[in-house]
Amino acid sequence: MKVLVAGANGHTGRLLIQYLKEDGHEPYGLIRKEEQKAKIEELGGTPVLADVTQQDVGYAVKGMDAVMFAAGSGGSTGADQTEAVDRDGAINLIKATENLGIKKFIMLSSIAAGDPERGPEQLKHYLKMKGDADEYLKSTELDYTIVRPGGLTHDESSSKITVGETVEKGTISRADVAKTMIAALQEPNAYHKTFEMISGDTQIEEALKSL
Numbered sequence: 001m002k003v004l005v006a007g008a009n010g011h012t013g014r015l016l017i018q019y020l021k022e023d024g025h026e027p028y029g030l031i032r033k034e035e036q037k038a039k040i041e042e043l044g045g046t047p048v049l050a051d052v053t054q055q056d057v058g059y060a061v062k063g064m065d066a067v068m069f070a071a072g073s074g075g076s077t078g079a080d081q082t083e084a085v086d087r088d089g090a091i092n093l094i095k096a097t098e099n100l101g102i103k104k105f106i107m108l109s110s111i112a113a114g115d116p117e118r119g120p121e122q123l124k125h126y127l128k129m130k131g132d133a134d135e136y137l138k139s140t141e142l143d144y145t146i147v148r149p150g151g152l153t154h155d156e157s158s159s160k161i162t163v164g165e166t167v168e169k170g171t172i173s174r175a176d177v178a179k180t181m182i183a184a185l186q187e188p189n190a191y192h193k194t195f196e197m198i199s200g201d202t203q204i205e206e207a208l209k210s211l
């Protein structure tokens, strides 16, 4: 499958490119800067220069079989960037995917995005923006999967997770988040599903079948 990863230069994005390639897919990495191209190529991906906030982002999506959103404004920017990237940028990319007739969209969201009141005070605005983008995705005809992980770590993959409509506060490795997003591409039971996730005891494939 040709898969576009938005946020490909990020920590999770890089793992997505690497694992997609290892799984026999053709990964395309949406990046913002020329100097990030070499890293994407080194991981086995094809770099595509774009910005999810650009109105014409469709040129990056054209020809893909699936799109993954792993971009994010990060903790060091203000509320304006959270709105521009995490909410509006995500919706912009979803709309481009819809307009091009591509069916599969995998969203990297966050635990508590469906209920920001569950999150800490300083994350409530971010969680609301993530939740709004998720709600837009749910309103489309796309075969979406919305993955809502707990705190992301740099631990090695265990390939074992706990999923649920809501799960207890916890952490999960970016490696297992990336593996779950890729497994969801080819697991029809994960289509039209939104779930929270932390590290756990169930193999990823089995967990997706249980949704």
Ligand SMILES: NC(=O)c1ccc[n+]([C@@H]2O[C@H](COP(=O)([O-])OP(=O)(O)OC[C@H]3O[C@@H](n4cnc5c(N)ncnc54)[C@H](OP(=O)(O)O)[C@@H]3O)[C@@H](O)[C@H]2O)c1
Binding pocket: 006, 007, 008, 009, 010, 011, 012, 013, 030, 031, 032, 033, 050, 051, 052, 053, 070, 071, 072, 073, 074, 085, 086, 089, 108, 109, 110, 111, 148, 149, 150, 151, 152, 153, 174
């Ligand atoms: N941290 C957590 O504990 C946690 C928990 C749950 C969910 N999440 C979600 O998981 C996402 C991925 O986390 P991460 O730590 O792997 O991300 P990360 O390393 O912060 O990477 C985010 C990437 O998004 C890119 N980006 C920012 N604005 C963009 C734009 N306008 N257009 C295109 N790309 C853009 C950045 O590009 P540059 O490289 O050019 O800056 C960066 O490469 C987060 O953004 C967050 O929404 C995080």
